[in-house]
Amino acid sequence: MARVNENFLKLKAGYLFPEIGRRLCFFQAENPGKKVISLGIGDVTEPLPPAITEAMKRAVDDLSAEATFHGYGPERGYDFLIEAVIENDFNRRGVKLEPDEVFISDGAKCDTGNIQELFGLDNVVAVTDPVYPVYIDTNIMAGRAGKAGKNGRYDKIIYLPWKAENGFVPELPKKPVDIIYLCFPNNPTGAVANKGQLKRWVDYALTNSSVILFDAAYEAFITDPDIPHSIYEIAGANEVAIEFRSFSKSAGFTGVRCAYTVVPKQLKAYTKDDKGVEINPLWQRRHSTKFNGASYISQAGAVAVYSPEGREQTRKVIDIYMSNARLIRESLSKLGYKVYGGVNAPYIWVKTPEGINSWEFFDLLLAKANVVGTPGSGFGPAGEGYFRLSAFARPADVKEAMERMAHGI
Amino acid sequence: MARVNENFLKLKAGYLFPEIGRRLCFFQAENPGKKVISLGIGDVTEPLPPAITEAMKRAVDDLSAEATFHGYGPERGYDFLIEAVIENDFNRRGVKLEPDEVFISDGAKCDTGNIQELFGLDNVVAVTDPVYPVYIDTNIMAGRAGKAGKNGRYDKIIYLPWKAENGFVPELPKKPVDIIYLCFPNNPTGAVANKGQLKRWVDYALTNSSVILFDAAYEAFITDPDIPHSIYEIAGANEVAIEFRSFSKSAGFTGVRCAYTVVPKQLKAYTKDDKGVEINPLWQRRHSTKFNGASYISQAGAVAVYSPEGREQTRKVIDIYMSNARLIRESLSKLGYKVYGGVNAPYIWVKTPEGINSWEFFDLLLAKANVVGTPGSGFGPAGEGYFRLSAFARPADVKEAMERMAHGI
Numbered sequence: 001m002a003r004v005n006e007n008f009l010k011l012k013a014g015y016l017f018p019e020i021g022r023r024l025c026f027f028q029a030e031n032p033g034k035k036v037i038s039l040g041i042g043d044v045t046e047p048l049p050p051a052i053t054e055a056m057k058r059a060v061d062d063l064s065a066e067a068t069f070h071g072y073g074p075e076r077g078y079d080f081l082i083e084a085v086i087e088n089d090f091n092r093r094g095v096k097l098e099p100d101e102v103f104i105s106d107g108a109k110c111d112t113g114n115i116q117e118l119f120g121l122d123n124v125v126a127v128t129d130p131v132y133p134v135y136i137d138t139n140i141m142a143g144r145a146g147k148a149g150k151n152g153r154y155d156k157i158i159y160l161p162w163k164a165e166n167g168f169v170p171e172l173p174k175k176p177v178d179i180i181y182l183c184f185p186n187n188p189t190g191a192v193a194n195k196g197q198l199k200r201w202v203d204y205a206l207t208n209s210s211v212i213l214f215d216a217a218y219e220a221f222i223t224d225p226d227i228p229h230s231i232y233e234i235a236g237a238n239e240v241a242i243e244f245r246s247f248s249k250s251a252g253f254t255g256v257r258c259a260y261t262v263v264p265k266q267l268k269a270y271t272k273d274d275k276g277v278e279i280n281p282l283w284q285r286r287h288s289t290k291f292n293g294a295s296y297i298s299q300a301g302a303v304a305v306y307s308p309e310g311r312e313q314t315r316k317v318i319d320i321y322m323s324n325a326r327l328i329r330e331s332l333s334k335l336g337y338k339v340y341g342g343v344n345a346p347y348i349w350v351k352t353p354e355g356i357n358s359w360e361f362f363d364l365l366l367a368k369a370n371v372v373g374t375p376g377s378g379f380g381p382a383g384e385g386y387f388r389l390s391a392f393a394r395p396a397d398v399k400e401a402m403e404r405m406a407h408g409i
Numbered sequence: 410m411a412r413v414n415e416n417f418l419k420l421k422a423g424y425l426f427p428e429i430g431r432r433l434c435f436f437q438a439e440n441p442g443k444k445v446i447s448l449g450i451g452d453v454t455e456p457l458p459p460a461i462t463e464a465m466k467r468a469v470d471d472l473s474a475e476a477t478f479h480g481y482g483p484e485r486g487y488d489f490l491i492e493a494v495i496e497n498d499f500n501r502r503g504v505k506l507e508p509d510e511v512f513i514s515d516g517a518k519c520d521t522g523n524i525q526e527l528f529g530l531d532n533v534v535a536v537t538d539p540v541y542p543v544y545i546d547t548n549i550m551a552g553r554a555g556k557a558g559k560n561g562r563y564d565k566i567i568y569l570p571w572k573a574e575n576g577f578v579p580e581l582p583k584k585p586v587d588i589i590y591l592c593f594p595n596n597p598t599g600a601v602a603n604k605g606q607l608k609r610w611v612d613y614a615l616t617n618s619s620v621i622l623f624d625a626a627y628e629a630f631i632t633d634p635d636i637p638h639s640i641y642e643i644a645g646a647n648e649v650a651i652e653f654r655s656f657s658k659s660a661g662f663t664g665v666r667c668a669y670t671v672v673p674k675q676l677k678a679y680t681k682d683d684k685g686v687e688i689n690p691l692w693q694r695r696h697s698t699k700f701n702g703a704s705y706i707s708q709a710g711a712v713a714v715y716s717p718e719g720r721e722q723t724r725k726v727i728d729i730y731m732s733n734a735r736l737i738r739e740s741l742s743k744l745g746y747k748v749y750g751g752v753n754a755p756y757i758w759v760k761t762p763e764g765i766n767s768w769e770f771f772d773l774l775l776a777k778a779n780v781v782g783t784p785g786s787g788f789g790p791a792g793e794g795y796f797r798l799s800a801f802a803r804p805a806d807v808k809e810a811m812e813r814m815a816h817g818i
Contacts, residue, residue, distance in 0.1 A: 002587045002620040003529035004678035004686045011694060043480040053473040056706065057466055063664065064462040071452040071663040106515050106666070106701075113699035117550065120412035137698045141526065178411045211411040254480040255472065255705040257515070269413035277413045285420060289546045290522035292515075295704050296664040297465065 007143045012152070016133075016378035020362070027366050037401045039328070039389045040372040042187060042347070044252045046320055049313030052251065052301045059300030070296045075288040077104025077260070081299045084306040085260055089245065095232040101264050101280065103287055104302075106257040106294045108217045108246035113138040114290075115213060115242060115261070116179070118282045119269055123178035126158040128170045130188055130379030130386075132215070135181040152381050161382035162189065164351065168340060169197050176208045182231075183215035185222060188379045188388040189349040190341015192227045198234050205240035211269060211279075212241040217259075220250035220318055222344045238264035242279070249346065249392075251305045251314045258298040321346050324398040325391035331402035332389075346391040349376070361387050368409035371401045416552045421561070425542075425787035429771070436775050446810045448737070448798045449781040451596060451756070453661045455729060458722030461660065461710045468709035482702040485693065486513020486669065490708045493715040494669055498628075498654065504641040510673050510689065512696055513711075515666040515703045517626045517655035522547040523699075524622060524651060524670070525588070527691045528678060532587035535567040537579045539597055539788030539795075541624070544590040561790050570791035571598065573760065577749060578606050585617045591640075592624035594631060597788045597797040598758040599750015601636045607643050614649035620678060620688075621650040626668075629659035629727055631753045647673035651688070658755065658801075660714045660723045667707040730755050733807040734800035740811035741798075755800040758785070770796050777818035780810045 020040060028036065062068040076082070082102045090097050105111050113134050116125075121143050127135050136157060139145050146156030153159055158177050160170035168191035173180075182201065184193045193201075205212050214231040222229055231237045243262040247253035263283045268276035304310045325342040332339045338351035350373075352361040358375035365371050365387075376386030391398070429449060437445065471477040485491070491511045499506050514520050522543050525534075530552050536544050545566060548554050555565030562568055567586050569579035577600035582589075591610060593602045602610075614621050623640040631638055640646045652671040656662035672692045677685035713719045734751040741748045747760035759782075761770040767784035774780050774796075785795030800807070 001585075001618040001683070002678040003532050004680055004688070004691070005527055005529050006680055008527065008691045008694065009680075009686065014694070014697070045478070045480070047475050047478045048472045050473065053469050056469045060462050060465045060469065060706075063457045064459065066456050069454070069456045069664075071454070071661075073664055106704075109701045110699055118414055118417065120414050123412050134698055141695065141698070176410075209410040252480075254701075255478075255482055257701065257704045269411040271413055271415055271418075274410070277418065279413070282413070282417045285417065285423070286550065288423070289543055289550070290519055292518045292663075292666065295515075295666045295707055297469075297706055298704055 005141070007141050010145065010148060011137060011140050012148060016374070020372065020374065023363070023366065024372060034370050036366070036370045036372060037393070037397045038372040039393055039398070039401060040374045042249075042390055042392060043254050044249060044392050045394055046252060046317045048252050048256070048301075049310070049317065051307055051309035051313050052304045055304035056297050056301040059297045063296065073293040073296055073299070075291055075293050076100070076284065077102070077294060078296075078299050081303045084303050088306045090230060090232065093229055093233060095230055097232075097262060098265065100284070101262055103261045103263065103283060104294050104299060105259050105261060105287075105291065106298070108215065108244045108248065108259040108261075109134055111244050111259060111261040112213065112215055114286065115283070116142055116144070117286060118279055119179060119211070124156070124158060124176075126160055126173050126177040126180045128182070129159040129161045129381060130376060130383035131181070132183055132187050133379070135213075159380070159382075162191070163382060164338070164340065168349075169193055172200060172204050177210060179211050179213065180205065181213045181215070183217070185218040185345035186341070186347075187218065188347055188374065188376065188383065190343075190345035190347040192222065192224070192344045194226060195228050195234060198228060198231060202231070202234045202237045202240060206236050209270065210240065211267065212237075214241050214243045216243055217246040218249055218345050219245060221322060221346050223322065224344050227344055232262070232264070239266045242267065247302050247305060250318070251302070252317060253298070253302070256298050256301055258294050258302040320395060321391045324393060324395055327398055327402060328389055328391060331406065335406060342391065348389045348391065350387045350389060352385050352387055358384055358387055364409050365405075369401065369404035369407070371404060414550070416550050419554065419557060420546060420549050421557060425783070429781065429783065432772070432775065433781060443779050445775070445779045445781060446802070446806045447781040448802055448807070448810060449783045451799055451801060452663050453658060453801050454803055455661060455726045457661050457665070457710075458719070458726060460716055460718040460722050461713045464713035465706050465710040468706045472705065479705045482705055482708070484697040484700055484702050485509070486511070486703060487705075487708050490712045493712050497715045499639060499641065502638055502642060504639055506641075506671060507674065509693070510671055512670045512672065512692060513703050513708060514668050514670060514696075514700065515707070517624065517653045517657065517668040517670075518543055520653050520668060520670040521622065521624055523695065524692070525551055525553070526695060527688055528588060528620070533565070533567060533585070535569055535582050535586040535589045537591070538568040538570045538790060539785060539792035540590070541592055541596050542788070544622075568789070568791075571600070572791060573747070573749065577758075578602055581609065581613050586619060588620050588622065589614065590622045590624065592626070594627040594754035595750070595756075596627065597756055597783065597785065597792065599752075599754035599756040600758075601631065601633070601753045603635060604637050604643060607637060607640060611640070611643045611646045611649060615645050618679065619649065620676065621646075623650050623652045625652055626655040627658055627754050628654060630731060630755050632731065633753050636753055641671070641673070648675045651676065656711050656714060659727070660711070661726060662707070662711070665707050665710055667703050667711040729804060730800045733802060733804055736807055736811060737798055737800060740815065744815060751800065757798045757800065759796045759798060761794050761796055767793055767796055773818050774814075778810065778813035778816070780813060
């Protein structure tokens with residue numbers, strides 16, 4: 001008799017975005033003529049620039065001719081892309097990596113979801129609150145989370161709340177933890193960590209032989225020169241941190257699918273007998289057993305991001321989103337809202353007005369300004385009383401949304 | 410202290426293809442002038458036909474314009490592809506499926522590797538011997554395989570040997586098993602199962618509340634009208650079988666990445682209290698948590714496979730490979746080899762001459778004919794004394810390889 005993985009039954013229903021969809025649907029049925037502007041989704045809206053689409057078309061041409069056809073690529077990705085990644089994203093910032101420390105994939109969501117397989121089920125996992133739900137859900141599926149409490153938290157997971165009061169940088173855990181998920185620039189709060197703050201985490205992991213799973217999917221949005229782009233800018237991080245990067249937000253690849261993960265060879269986890277085991281060859285084995293490489297076309301598009309034209313064109317796209325972020329931040333500040341993020345990240349984290357919770361604010365904003373955002377409580381209990389607005393939208397829509405909000409909600 | 414998943418340490422080294430590479434490298438260093446022909450790899454060699462590449466270029470154009478840009482697609486795949494899959498691959502064969510029973514992905518290897526996550530760790534898993542190694546390795550990683558014995562087998566896995574003597578259709582297990590991996594048309598043996606043989610398996614699973622994981626990645630190579638293309642052609646299979654399909658071999662997508670998996674809503678696995686749980690919503694949850702959809706470009710290419718031009722052009726490519734298979738089969742039969750497969754599958758499974766084992770035959774074939782194949786023992790102990798030749802090669806190369814073998818090895 002086939003037995004189900006009962007850990008799946010411990011998952012809470014995917015509440016947030018379906019509920020947003022339900023409320024939006026209801027509103028539109030009641031108000032058929034009204035144009036709703038969405039600042040709720042973390043998906044890019046600008047088309048791909050020509051340097052990338054031309055490279056992808058050339059890749060399609062390669063596949064159409066006998067002499068240039070590409071079948072299975074290396075599971076770890078093509079050298080042409082790995083070399084460009086190392087040179088542009090790391091060497092230029094003083095970080096050295098070997099080619100076999102970089103693994104090209106089809107998405108950072110996949111990688112951040114799959115990485116936990118390399119670790120035993122008895123590890124204590126820490127996440128921030130609020131948090132990107134994938135980190136928790138994939139640990140629930142594997143059986144590391146324990147039971148859900150009434151507060152929405154799982155009893156084996158350590159939650160590190162971050163609030164305005166601690167500058168949106170989470171405190172170190174009070175008890176030792178084994179695996180720590182960090183995301184900077186952060187989704188959903190838009191917070192970043194400076195070198196000193198990251199160093200505290202790296203030192204903590206070195207002291208406790210912990211592993212940091214560092215999600216840097218929004219790295220391209222950093223504007224402040226003092227903010228590190230990679231955790232490997234911190235000494236010792238290559239012994240304790242795995243870093244996830246993506247072309248989704250930096251180059252508009254959400255529909256194209258290409259990302260990469262860095263697993264340094266120095267990084268180890270331990271057997272029950274405290275014997276250190278290198279994680280890099282295990283990820284290599286996982287990658288080559290359960291994955292067959294990212295699309296050749298996607299990889300050809302990704303490498304074009306690093307060409308001089310590709311850099312210039314993707315930078316212009318990022319500037320559009322960051323000017324949206326600035327407009328949202330400045331408009332809402334003028335209106336008296338407390339706003340966080342949006343300087344080095346495409347998300348703006350807004351404190352809801354006194355006495356109004358996250359979902360109440362969602363309903364108000366939709367009813368009065370016909371604008372959709374994301375309730376902060378959907379990212380975890382400590383997100384209650386906050387609201388996420390996304391800069392991934394057309395500039396004219398952002399402008400109109402801000403004008404509507406200026407008329408009062 | 411971060412603990413490693415010690416199940417990974419139970420994996421045997423990826424022996425087969427690295428060892429082939431090592432021996433080939435050595436041979437080429439010793440014999441620099443000689444042209445080696447590879448019939449060893451299961452990767453396509455023909456370029457993509459124009460109906461597909463033109464569709465992919467149009468998809469790239471979509472991504473380059475504001476009005477037609479596509480960001481994140483549905484994790485389960487675009488409706489345009491799901492509808493084409495259901496109509497062409499199932500309805501035409503009398504099988505009905507709902508759209509939410511089909512999950513588009515980036516590869517059948519990924520799906521056959523990931524599917525085991527939905528099932529508890531205490532399930533007894535059965536595989537054929539020889540077998541596609543992914544089925545076993547992913548269960549080792551999860552902790553269902555137990556320990557490796559000297560014979561290369563894991564003590565908790567049930568192995569179902571198939572040999573010439575039982576017509577290359579494995580016997581039903583003697584003890585009840587919970588999860589059964591079947592692959593027809595088979596890699597590596599090239600065997601197929603007729604309706605009666607598949608019905609025995611479906612009935613077995615219905616009786617034992619087992620789940621069949623049915624890998625039909627080579628379905629497009631079936632030529633015999635009596636051989637079922639889908640396990641759902643067997644009554645009751647929708648209660649017990651998950652089916653995996655791929656565009657890799659049928660349409661040359663090994664470098665493009667697109668596949669799909671069918672999880673019928675009737676299929677259940679059971680809790681420890683014997684309560685039935687539908688698997689379809691769990692796969693939906695896994696898919697939307699750990700995956701972000703196949704590339705829009707790949708899906709646009711895949712749907713073009715079903716257009717009238719796409720069908721005709723991909724059929725011509727398959728005919729090339731099947732005419733390679735026929736040539737290999739007929740040539741080796743004439744030379745006195747016992748050959749199996751190659752009629753409804755792109756693989757030819759050759760009995761090695763009396764007294765010569767799989768690796769000895771590999772060495773002989775390389776030395777005398779400068780042809781590379783795959784030792785059968787690499788797919789499992791029951792593959793010893795067999796050798797796999799692949800029809801995925803250029804026709805001129807296959808012809809030359811057969812002429813060389815005719816000169817004797």
